[in-house]
Amino acid sequence: CGVFGVLAPEREVAKLAYFGLYALQHRGQESAGIATLKDDIIHLHKDMGLVSQVFNQEILPTLKGSIAVGHTRYSTTGSSHRANAQPAVLKTRLGHLALAHNGNLVNTLELRKTLEERGCNFHTSTDSEMIAVAIAQEVDQGKDWLEAAISAFPLCSGAYSLVIGTPKGLMGVRDPHGVRPLVIGILDDDPRRYVLASETCALDIIGADYLRDVEPGELVWITEEGLSSFHWTEQPQKKLCIFEMIYFARPDSLMHDETLYSYRVRLGQQLARESCVKADLVMGVPDSGIPAAIGFSEVSGIPYGEGLIKNRYVGRTFIQPTQHMRESGIKMKLNPLKDVLNGKRVIMVDDSIVRGTTSRKIVKALRDAGAKEVHMRISSPPVTHPCFYGIDTDNQSQLIAATKSVADICEQIGVDSLAYLSWGGMLEMTQEDTNGFCSACFTGDYPITIPDDLKGSKLM
Ligand code: 5GP
Ligand code: SF4
Ligand code: MG
Numbered sequence: 396c397g398v399f400g401v402l403a404p405e406r407e408v409a410k411l412a413y414f415g416l417y418a419l420q421h422r423g424q425e426s427a428g429i430a431t432l433k434d435d436i437i438h439l440h441k442d443m444g445l446v447s448q449v450f451n452q453e454i455l456p457t458l459k460g461s462i463a464v465g466h467t468r469y470s471t472t473g474s475s476h477r478a479n480a481q482p483a484v485l486k487t488r489l490g491h492l493a494l495a496h497n498g499n500l501v502n503t504l505e506l507r508k509t510l511e512e513r514g515c516n517f518h519t520s521t522d523s524e525m526i527a528v529a530i531a532q533e534v535d536q537g538k539d540w541l542e543a544a545i546s547a548f549p550l551c552s553g554a555y556s557l558v559i560g561t562p563k564g565l566m567g568v569r570d571p572h573g574v575r576p577l578v579i580g581i582l583d584d585d586p587r588r589y590v591l592a593s594e595t596c597a598l599d600i601i602g603a604d605y606l607r608d609v610e611p612g613e614l615v616w617i618t619e620e621g622l623s624s625f626h627w628t629e630q631p632q633k634k635l636c637i638f639e640m641i642y643f644a645r646p647d648s649l650m651h652d653e654t655l656y657s658y659r660v661r662l663g664q665q666l667a668r669e670s671c672v673k674a675d676l677v678m679g680v681p682d683s684g685i686p687a688a689i690g691f692s693e694v695s696g697i698p699y700g701e702g703l704i705k706n707r708y709v710g711r712t713f714i715q716p717t718q719h720m721r722e723s724g725i726k727m728k729l730n731p732l733k734d735v736l737n738g739k740r741v742i743m744v745d746d747s748i749v750r751g752t753t754s755r756k757i758v759k760a761l762r763d764a765g766a767k768e769v770h771m772r773i774s775s776p777p778v779t780h781p782c783f784y785g786i787d788t789d790n791q792s793q794l795i796a797a798t799k800s801v802a803d804i805c806e807q808i809g810v811d812s813l814a815y816l817s818w819g820g821m822l823e824m825t826q827e828d829t830n831g832f833c834s835a836c837f838t839g840d841y842p843i844t845i846p847d848d849l850k851g852s853k854l855m
């Protein structure tokens with residue numbers, strides 16, 4: 396999911412949130428929502444669909460306030476329907492709270508039980524609502540916003556980057572492992588106007604300057620007096636999702652002071668050092684494989700070119716083609732360039748293989764377009780384990796690398812050769828403190844304990 400928050404009195408905060416969410420659309424295409432607050436008044440609009448489908452010129456001006464909280468949803472828990480769209484809004488003793496969550500709690504069964512024992516009710520099936528309920532309950536017991544939040548978070552285990560709007564101020568929070576990103580920006584060079592967002596690309600679009608990341612286990616509290624910081628957990632231990640860097644986040648977003656584009660180019664360079672092969676053309680699978688393909692071409696000296704054109708308007712919500720159209724081979728999303736590919740030995744670079752189904756189709760399309768050889772190169776190690784922290788990977792049994800050897804995968808997706816980036820190579824290119832990442836989908840080493848009930852749902 397994508398989360399966004401802004402506190403900026405005298406600015407049209409709903410419009411700022413709209414543009415911020417537009418930049419975070421890649422993080423979730425299922426639903427979108429914005430809540431705005433000023434004192435006791437809250438406005439909320441959310442619905443299924445893309446940001447551009449949910450909001451328009453008529454709706455945005457009705458969302459008045461000095462604080463806005465926004466969300467784009469990608470469902471990992473709770474089914475895909477309107478009631479589960481965010482922000483989650485609850486009324487408390489101190490007025491409304493609006494909460495937007497990115498990540499996934501792992502102790503929902505236990506948490507739900509605890510909250511039900513305290514007399515709480517739920518309207519939706521999401522872990523995100525549970526966090527909101529946990530905070531609201533503490534408020535209703537007599538605590539102020541900060542005390543309530545700080546008492547509620549220790550009940551929540553898992554991944555959560557949160558933006559929470561209240562009548563008193565805006566909160567930004569990251570779980571003690573900081574699995575999902577969250578950044579702070581400053582607007583108009585005015586230290587009373589702050590922005591919170593999943594990625595820096597959402598700051599760029601509204602002209603805000605990147606200040607710093609919210610730290611793992613940190614709560615930032617933003618009011619018209621400025622920003623203050625609280626460390627509410629004793630043992631924060633950074634475990635940023637490495638898949639954010641490899642694939643999920645936008646290439647123009649900054650992490651560790653560089654764009655992810657530059658990082659992904661380096662992964663491709665290392666991949667070429669490890670597993671180059673004779674070929675005529677290096678191409679990336681659009682869009683996520685392109686930076687690594689550029690890096691691969693640089694190091695291998697094999698020319699880079701585009702072999703596939705992506706229709707950027709085909710989202711997740713597009714109308715499914717009829718069976719007849721599918722059979723007649725209509726290519727909805729990726730169309731190969733015949734004259735580029737014909738007769739060529741092609742190195743096709745992608746960031747990852749998950750189930751192997753898209754890769755298989757793409758390889759077939761390249762061969763149909765005349766490619767003589769197709770060599771697949773992947774700029775990360777094999778994905779063998781499912782994610783429990785908010786990226787929607789399948790059950791372990793559906794992950795092709797969990798059950799098959801490289802040779803078997805090679806055969807199944809129909810390539811002449813296949814190589815993955817080595818684990819060591821990936822760490823070397825990552826440069827940062829290599830302990831500072833979750834990389835459980837490559838290793839099965841989950842940094843936050845997964846309760847048995849949940850483990851059983853996804854692991855073989
Ligand atoms: P597959 O091998 O599963 O058919 O598809 C791999 C492609 O899916 C890659 O191009 C990669 O960019 C993309 N991908 C990687 N991780 C994920 C993920 O967690 N969810 C989805 N929907 N796509 C992913
Ligand atoms: Fe990211 Fe994989 Fe860890 Fe999930 S398991 S948080 S996708 S590194
Ligand atoms: Mg891709």
